[in-house]
Amino acid sequence: MSFRALTYATNGAPSAVVRLTQHAGLAAPSAGTANVKWLLSPVNPADVNVIQGVYPVKAKTKLGEEWVGGNEGVAQITHISASDASGLKEGDWVIPAVPQLGTWRGRANLPVDALVKVPESLGLLRAAGATVNPPTALLMLESFLPKDTERWVLQTTANSGVGEAVVQIAKRMGVKSVNFVRDPSKPFGDGKTVEQRLKDLGADEVLPYSALSDSATKKRLKGLGARLMLNALSGPDATNIAKLLGPQSNMVSYGAMSMQPLSLPTGLFIFNDLVSRGFWMHKWYERSERAEREALLSRIAELRLEEPAGRVVKVRQDTEVVKEIFEGGKTKTFLEFDDVD
């Protein structure tokens, strides 16, 4: 069965360089590989950065002469040797455990070591985004939150995929969250605002970055003695949130949406014992065994997080589909490739 893919020959703006291509069906898998059908693949900001050529990890998968986009997705194993030792079998749902597999395609032949099984209880939408965002949230909270009796986490970009997972996982851990977003009153959908969405997910407070210029708010937040800040923003707003942390705190960065550096008064490090570090899910997968990866994803499934909000774009032969995907507004997009007869 031939299949379609979203591919590109040169770096640039996705809507200009990405095109829909068609490819011959797969041969039977060789030893140590499996054939899969991709069921649903998200379009993440980092995917766009890879296509633009500005991400520190480059595309790794080619179809013919062109790169295949996409880092995440959920696939179903269609063909694997009965003697395969990985424990994977036909019909299993799998997600990537290594970066840049090129998930924006109907079918693929992949090394079994690059795949990790996920429970179907996750559902397609959650499974499609399970490689990066929820595990990032879970591991950051577990690894860097001091064991106080009353625990608070402060976070930037709370309406991002990681941000929504942080809100929900913190709630389940009994950790209170202060969540900063650009505009809490922005419509989210279903008549709700971003603030209402985050509160429904378990947020204790939702505040705009502009609240960081209000001295009464700052004083109140500093009084919480929060010892963990999760940062995917950087720039001046992140600096102002870091100043609200209590002594002996961790600031963990996993992004820099402001495209500005992380600038902190040196005194926060010396006198307040702040430790600033980063977290990258990519590295965790690199150093983990299959059993650890599967155990992590089982735990993610047990958390029963809300489905990510977004839209599914069916990728069929259509001259406008690339434009629809990359110029279709700010809602998170998931790709579903149709089968080619």
Place this chain on the structure above:
Amino acid sequence: MSFRALTYATNGAPSAVVRLTQHAGLAAPSAGTANVKWLLSPVNPADVNVIQGVYPVKAKTKLGEEWVGGNEGVAQITHISASDASGLKEGDWVIPAVPQLGTWRGRANLPVDALVKVPESLGLLRAAGATVNPPTALLMLESFLPKDTERWVLQTTANSGVGEAVVQIAKRMGVKSVNFVRDPSKPFGDGKTVEQRLKDLGADEVLPYSALSDSATKKRLKGLGARLMLNALSGPDATNIAKLLGPQSNMVSYGAMSMQPLSLPTGLFIFNDLVSRGFWMHKWYERSERAEREALLSRIAELRLEEPAGRVVKVRQDTEVVKEIFEGGKTKTFLEFDDVD
């Protein structure tokens, strides 16, 4: 025996607010205290910041209505109860183990818990500066240098008190050092340059910050894979040095001489596993017992570091002495108080 002290009633420029005052002799020490004679006390940049009122720790010691300057120094115990349980005895050399004792004075009555014995083998100049700089250098190197086979440390402000101690202790640990200073060709004394002084102490490389704009130098230094940077500068030069670190590195800050924040690309944290933290000797003393403090200072004595370069100003009755101390150029100053008959 009455004594003199350098005191001030209000915050401001030291040469404007500090004055030489005379005080009545000490009574016999009460239980849990000792009378001491200060032998030599340095004038550190942080002392000036305290007098200016811009340091996060405030002056803590008054004589009458005025604050006494000075955070470091070496004293000799002149009078202590024979039944004192601290292990200290008359004739012992002691240094402060708590901040802001007010060391710029001829004599003092002090709690024994605030004092820690130092070996006389340190000599007066080294003992006078033993509370902060050499232990800061030793503990930062020991605590935050990964255990590679070939180890490098990069440091700012290498000609500071801590910087010179880092050069020497690194050399003794078999760790190579790249040492940044404003101007390596600046005269140091004895016909030597700053570069020669640091090389004589064991520096492997001495470079001006301006070398950070040379791409060949940057490439060479990045190739070292250094995993520790010690920062007392911050600002753009510190940023440029941080970019030379290898993966999984520590950046430890203990000062910010540039008076600018520490600004780092977030990618260094996420993709290069940089951890940025601070070190403050003050906090180590706060959480340590007498036996730990004395063990640390014995180890400092055993390192036989070079004496700090500086000048000794004899503080006797002289209307110009305050001006001499605070406007006497950039050489490190040590104060020696004469006895008052």
